Amino acid sequence: YATSFEEIRAAPTPNSRAREEHFAELLERIYTRHSAVLLTMARSAYELRADMGSMSFIETDAIHRFLDSFYMSRIGIRMLIGQYLALREEKEEGYVGLVSQFTSPAEVAKAAIEDAEFMCTRQHGDAPIVTLHGRLDLNFQYVPTHLHYILLELLKNSMRATVEFHGVDDMPPIRVVIADGESNEDIVIKVSDE
16 A cells, blocks of 8 residues: 555646546556455454454454554545546446446345345355345435445345354345435435344
């Protein structure tokens, strides 16, 4: 990250077409360079846990705070770079960069459910049924890939917990409920398992 920061700092101001092209190429290299960071961090956290054994609450809490801060920064940086690069490309209808003007939470949830079912079946031999409820007609401005990732992680956790608690022969369904606020400014997606 320090190298990437220095490269951006040293880059000339993109005040001409050629300089902007150079700046975009730099951002693409940085974006690609940092693609494997999540895997590296996960592997490192696993190794730390194995080497350190049981850590005190204070040490664990400090590590969690650091990782939360790191991941929040990473998400923000990758969003900014991704948005900048996407705005340079040919526009996909209904999108402004990475942001869909008409993200359907129900459609994104269906795709995440399908992906989670596949992963759960591969891992455990079967997957619980997932039912979708609520305002399935909603659309809002959002980054569909971010919503998919969030829902996929929640569904994977929910399915794993359901399989581990109930076994594959007696799995209750998982419910996904989509709701909105009165002014439609807030959309809530709830994943419930037993």
